[in-house]
Amino acid sequence: MVDTAKPMRADARRNYERLMDQARAAFAERGTEASLEDIAGAAGVGIGTLYRHFPTRQDLLEALLREQFDALAATGRDLLDDVSAGAALVTWVSAFVAMTSTYRGLTAALTATLRDESTTLHAACVSMRAVATALLERAQQAGAVRADVSASDFLILISGVAWAYEHVVEESPRRLLDLVFEGLVER
Amino acid sequence: MVDTAKPMRADARRNYERLMDQARAAFAERGTEASLEDIAGAAGVGIGTLYRHFPTRQDLLEALLREQFDALAATGRDLLDDVSAGAALVTWVSAFVAMTSTYRGLTAALTATLRDESTTLHAACVSMRAVATALLERAQQAGAVRADVSASDFLILISGVAWAYEHVVEESPRRLLDLVFEGLVER
């Protein structure tokens, strides 16, 4: 993470931004497993420079997605005030699924970090889990979601949906999310 | 695939079986990305021998899982005669999720082959898709599943659930599947 307390040297700042730009493009095109050596090369820096700025692939992903993570958490907090607790939950899940489809492989990368507290992505995941849990409980209290659904099961389900959505042709996740919330059985 | 029309040489047969045994163990322990060189080494053969028997990782996976794929397709065909079309679908989906959790990473590997007709796993996936579609349509005709659910959406959803289930602690997928079929919203 950029230490805002101490300004970066100009060359370090320039290389950092170049790496971010090229990483964004590479992950968009080839997914989260894009070659770090290719990214460094495209940015015109050495692999050692990439590793100094981003010690792991996940650090790079977290740096790219911090704004989106923060936005998602803020969206979630705002939605806690929504009068319709059920609609609020659906809105947040839609935003979550949209976010995880930013790059192919992102859902798996996020899921992998849930068990590893040392990663920078872990903190982001924990934060999102907290927001999701609060929204779920609120929807349950409002009677919009079944009371017997645990936060764990809920997060597993939407992770699965998010993963599946990465693999479909570009289209709205609306139908998929409708299936998730309304279920498959005829009412 | 083993050419049953022409019997294998004894040494080829022996090495084939050894590779299958070691691959099964390696994939069970480390998932579908286990090192092929490790598998060949554990089998006591050269890497070239592994590649001659199984030109790709997916060929090896398909060889290991053919029996389970065939069993799943047979189960699906049998279930087409089940009086309860809804229960039949649930039973088949349970079996599918159990099968895809044979090895970590299997759901992603299967999903990846859907777009590549040249792979041996593709044929297996197409076959399963056909069975699943038949079971779904039957359940829809019986009024057990919503008529507006396409086979595509259905398969995407259960793939997502299968992927998510790979990442949870060993337990029955029953609660997760209940959520999928009954939905999250309170009835």
Place this chain on the structure above:
DNA sequence: CAGCATACGGAGGTAGGCTCCGTTTCGACA
């Protein structure tokens, strides 16, 4: 402008994937 701390970068080592071709083995036939 000098000096020191910071940043750089790529060689080198590792691991795993994959091919190719010299060597070995199996099995059919005489």
Place this chain on the structure above:
DNA sequence: TGTCGAAACGGAGCCTACCTCCGTATGCTG
């Protein structure tokens, strides 16, 4: 039972990507 040819073997070699380390370069402060 021995020979011979086709089938099978196997590992060196090349490639890619990861990652570290240390000699070199640069920025910025005094």
